[in-house]
Amino acid sequence: MSSFGKLFRVTTFGESHCKGVGVIVDGCPPGLQLTESDVQVQLTRRRPGQSKLTTPRDEKDRVTIYSGTELGYTLGTPIGLMVSNTDQRPNDYSNAIIYPRPSHADYTYLEKYTLKATSGGGRASARETIGRVAAGAIAEKYLKEAFNIEIVSFVSSVGDISMYPTKIEEYPKFWELINNVTREQVDETEVRCPDPDYAEKFRNKILETRGQHDSIGGTLVCVIRNVPAGLGEPCFDKLEAQLAQAMLSLPATKGFEIGSGFAGTAVNGHIHNDPFVMKENGKLGTTTNYSGGIQGGISNGETIYFRVAFKPVATIGQAQKTCTYDGTEGELAAKGRHDPCVVSRAVPIVETMSALVIMDNLLIQLSRQAATSYLKKDNIPPVLVGKLPPQTENDA
Numbered sequence: 001m002s003s004f005g006k007l008f009r010v011t012t013f014g015e016s017h018c019k020g021v022g023v024i025v026d027g028c029p030p031g032l033q034l035t036e037s038d039v040q041v042q043l044t045r046r047r048p049g050q051s052k053l054t055t056p057r058d059e060k061d062r063v064t065i066y067s068g069t070e071l072g073y074t075l076g077t078p079i080g081l082m083v084s085n086t087d088q089r090p091n092d093y094s095n096a097i098i099y100p101r102p103s104h105a106d107y108t109y110l111e112k113y114t115l116k117a118t119s120g121g122g123r124a125s126a127r128e129t130i131g132r133v134a135a136g137a138i139a140e141k142y143l144k145e146a147f148n149i150e151i152v153s154f155v156s157s158v159g160d161i162s163m164y165p166t167k168i169e170e171y172p173k174f175w176e177l178i179n180n181v182t183r184e185q186v187d188e189t190e191v192r193c194p195d196p197d198y199a200e201k202f203r204n205k206i207l208e209t210r211g212q213h214d215s216i217g218g219t220l221v222c223v224i225r226n227v228p229a230g231l232g233e234p235c236f237d238k239l240e241a242q243l244a245q246a247m248l249s250l251p252a253t254k255g256f257e258i259g260s261g262f263a264g265t266a267v268n269g270h271i272h273n274d275p276f277v278m279k280e281n282g283k284l285g286t287t288t289n290y291s292g293g294i295q296g297g298i299s300n301g302e303t304i305y306f307r308v309a310f311k312p313v314a315t316i317g318q319a320q321k322t323c324t325y326d327g328t329e330g331e332l333a334a335k336g337r338h339d340p341c342v343v344s345r346a347v348p349i350v351e352t353m354s355a356l357v358i359m360d361n362l363l364i365q366l367s368r369q370a371a372t373s374y375l376k377k378d379n380i381p382p383v384l385v386g387k388l389p390p391q392t393e394n395d396a
């Protein structure tokens, strides 16, 4: 379905070649200062046609807020946002009418719905992510203002060139990076990688691939800082499970890994466990962070970090042997304007999608805390809050 979230609920609409794409955001707290410019920043970072590394389809993606705000403040009512599609070229798809594009969604959409959009990727197009980005930008604004939560994503690999740690021993250096990396640093390079040497290698790889009328995959890291402990809903809605669902609902994703991920399987528990320590803020924290900020499906107050894998874009100009819908063998060389690699445009998409997950879980936890605050808790047995009961004479 096209809706996501429980208390901060978003519903996206639109196809890549219809009049426009957008989103309805229900459940945004009233009183948040919000204008189009707050949302536009992330939409502009996502837009096509922004550099040689992306699809040349030239959409400005200017957003209009239709409802839910007045005098620059949210009213608590549904916020409607929309972006017009202005640079469609449906004829680009004329040679693909009888061919399902290999590894795209044409065949499966037709099987599912019995008919499909004639041009573009329809709902499976990356244009659908505009709605998510617009909604997530609102969530990000609340999270930053109310809880100082920071979300930063960056490109960590393109093809087989990777800056991501492969062994557990390499993680402490990586934590230094993720604890400090900023969006400004990420945006200093066209490809959106904070390491200039890797950024250059990634850029060259994408340009080389584009020259071959081909595509290539890559990975993104996402970091979420200052998340309070307690977010996530066991058992089925663990925070990492929701993040995984959110990320794997993005077009072209093939993998999700949190904390030490697959590398963590190579070491013993005494290395992998994150010991607790009292932190300056008077709360328990951990001295290492192989857990990736989530334990038992609940945020523990440490930095959350995860990695998302994006496959090579399915639509490529290079001729491929395949067959038509009726099984006739042939060759398809896709026409049109396509991304040789989606990772740099995926950065704001992953950030805003993360914001949607954190926002929804924050509202759920705040509502639980508010409900509990009305109870008289004076006589709660100490063992239920991790304390020993007072000693009695019999104990001595």
Ligand SMILES: C=C(O[C@@H]1CC(C(=O)O)=C[C@@H](OP(=O)(O)O)[C@H]1O)C(=O)O
Residues within 6 Å of the ligand: 016, 017, 047, 048, 055, 056, 057, 059, 087, 088, 089, 092, 119, 120, 121, 124, 125, 126, 127, 315, 336, 337, 338, 339
């Ligand atoms: C336009 C965007 O990306 C598009 C994603 C896409 C696809 O099939 O996913 C195909 C291309 O567009 P068109 O439908 O014009 O061929 C991309 O340019 C965007 O993300 O805004």
